[in-house]
Structures are given as C-alpha cells and as structure tokens.
Amino acid sequence: YTDAYNQMNKAVKIYTNQTFSEAYKYIVTVSQLDFTLDVSEKHTLLNSLSLSTKNDSMLTYTLVNHLGELVEDLLKLEENFESVTELLAQVESNILQDSFIDKKLRDYYVYMYTVFAQNASLKGETLIAKSNIEKALILSPDNSTLNTYYVSVTSNYATKLSQSGFFDAAQSIIETLASKYPEGYPIIDESRVQIILNALMPIPITYENEERLRQELNLAYSIQPENIYLKSFSATIFHELAMQQVRRSNYQKAKDLILDGLKFNSTDPTLLSDLKLIEDILK
Structure with missing residues (x-):
C-alpha cells in the first residue's frame, strides 16, 4: 500500500492538473480494512495521505471517514494518546475544510478528550x-x-x-x-x-465549637436532609455534646442537644437511649 501511494504521489507531481481520487480512495479503503496491517502502519499511511488531499474533496471525505477507525484503534488498543493528538492536528491543517469535515474532526477530538478523561479517572x-x-x-x-x-x-x-x-x-x-x-x-x-x-x-467536638458545628450541620441538612452520612455524623456530634453537658450536670441543656440531634436523625438508637436516660434523671 505504501508503494502504491508513492507511485500515486509521483503521478500527482507529474500531472499537476489531474485528480486521482478514485485511485487514492482505493488505497485508503483497502489499506484501512486490511487486518494484516498493524495500527502503526495504518497510522503512517493515513498520515502520509493527509498531505495529498488539499485540493480533492472526494479523497478528503474518504480519509476523514477512515480516520475515526484509526483514532479508535490508537486509543483503545494502544492508548497512544500522543499519536492521536499529532494525527488529528496534521489532518486538520492539511485537508479541505467544510461543515461536514469540521463536524467529523470535532467529533474525533471530543472522543479523544473523553477517552483521555476516562483513562485518567481510572488511575x-x-x-x-x-x-x-x-x-x-x-x-x-x-x-x-x-x-x-x-x-x-x-x-x-x-x-x-x-x-x-x-x-x-x-x-x-x-x-x-x-x-x-x-x-x-x-x-x-x-x-x-x-x-x-x-x-x-x-474540629474537636466540644461545647466551645458547638455553634460552628451546628451551623455547618444545618447547612448540610438544608442541602440533603436524607443523606445517610449526615444522619450518622450528626447523631455522633449531638451525642458527644450532650454527654459533655451530662458530665457537667447540665441535664436540661443535654436534653435540648439530644432533641436537636433527633431533628437530623429521628430514629437513631443512641440518641433515643440518651433521651430516655436524661428524662429519667430529670424526673
């Protein structure tokens, strides 16, 4: 295929006013569909062909259509991101431009960036x-x-x-x-x-930090009240704050804290147990 391309290139230089779309199309199509060629060989050939399409819209369409298959192979089979970037840049700078081709190239760039992102995310x-x-x-x-x-x-x-x-x-x-x-x-x-x-x-769970903890928990509750992590975390905070008040014999304050905690998580067994204990003390 490379030899065939080289011969066609010679003809182009000799017969400058002639077009060779059909011959080029044949080379492009057959070479890209030939599974005996590895990805790097297809890449080299398509890269070379991109330099010969400037004045031939028919060949440009053929090349751009096959370009998508090569881009996918380079990204998925070899993860050769650098080659894809260089190939797209070269093709873009050497081929005819119209709305169809621009959209095709844009789609290839989108696909490339998406695969880049997916690979980075997995890492x-x-x-x-x-x-x-x-x-x-x-x-x-x-x-x-x-x-x-x-x-x-x-x-x-x-x-x-x-x-x-x-x-x-x-x-x-x-x-x-x-x-x-x-x-x-x-x-x-x-x-x-x-x-x-x-x-x-x-942030230490202490009575000195109570107001700050309460404000942030209220903000989180206003965003997503049913968040299971918020329910669990808020129960832990109000339990700890309440027990500190119990140790200071501030039982009413402790009860108020437990009731505040139950607003975030009304079924938490620890808070319900705390409430029963404090109410028994207050009787």
Whole structure:
C-alpha cells in the first residue's frame, strides 16, 4: 500500500492538473480494512495521505471517514494518546475544510478528550480527567452524556480535595458546579454534604465549637436532609455534646442537644437511649 501511494504521489507531481481520487480512495479503503496491517502502519499511511488531499474533496471525505477507525484503534488498543493528538492536528491543517469535515474532526477530538478523561479517572487522576472533559465540552457543550460525566468527575475531584484538607478550594468548586447545574444531578448535593462533613471531622467536638458545628450541620441538612452520612455524623456530634453537658450536670441543656440531634436523625438508637436516660434523671 505504501508503494502504491508513492507511485500515486509521483503521478500527482507529474500531472499537476489531474485528480486521482478514485485511485487514492482505493488505497485508503483497502489499506484501512486490511487486518494484516498493524495500527502503526495504518497510522503512517493515513498520515502520509493527509498531505495529498488539499485540493480533492472526494479523497478528503474518504480519509476523514477512515480516520475515526484509526483514532479508535490508537486509543483503545494502544492508548497512544500522543499519536492521536499529532494525527488529528496534521489532518486538520492539511485537508479541505467544510461543515461536514469540521463536524467529523470535532467529533474525533471530543472522543479523544473523553477517552483521555476516562483513562485518567481510572488511575485516580481526577484533575487531569476534569481538564480533558472540559476540553470536550467546549467542542460539544450541549452533549448530555458529556455534561453528566463532567458533573461526576468534577464532584469527585472536589470531594477528593476536601479529603486532602483543601476545604475552601473544594467548596468553591462544588458551589460553582451547583450554580451551573442547579437541578437534575443528585451527585452534586451528595458531594456538597460530604465536603461539609469532611471539613467538620478535624474540629474537636466540644461545647466551645458547638455553634460552628451546628451551623455547618444545618447547612448540610438544608442541602440533603436524607443523606445517610449526615444522619450518622450528626447523631455522633449531638451525642458527644450532650454527654459533655451530662458530665457537667447540665441535664436540661443535654436534653435540648439530644432533641436537636433527633431533628437530623429521628430514629437513631443512641440518641433515643440518651433521651430516655436524661428524662429519667430529670424526673
């Protein structure tokens, strides 16, 4: 196929006013469908052919259609991201441009960035995943699948930041995401609550911190009252605060704290047991 291409290239140079679309199309089609050629050989040939399509729309359409198969092979079989990036850039700069071809190339770029993001996400590289899916969204902003994936990746990235102690950055990212996608994505609210809880975990559960703990728990409750982690965490906090008051013999204050905790989790067995104990003392 390479020899055939080279011979055609010589003909193009000799007969500058002639087109050789059908011959080129045959070379492209047969070479790309020949399973004896490995991916790198197909890549080399298609790369060379892209340099000969500038004035031939028929050949350009053929090449661009086959380009998708090669992009998929390079990404899925070899994960050769660098080759795909270079190939798309070369094809884009050397072929005729029209709306059909522009859309095809845009789709290939979107596919490439999405695969980049998926691979990074599987490796736990959430920032790289987020960056690549943002590139895909710029090219296809109304793609519902991309938007859903972007929400998932960004929510996970923000949560991961909070787990590493970067609470302000995490909250800024997740609140921006919530403003952009105000409804339809429960994962955003789940992440918002989890980030609040992650920020509360290092805070000592003492009466000095009661007001701050209470404010953050109320905020989390306003976002997602049925969140199971919020229910469990709030029960632990109000139990600890109440027991501190019991040790100080402030039984009414302890009861008030337990009742506040039951507003978050009305069936928590520990809080219900605490309430019974304190009420028995108050009798």
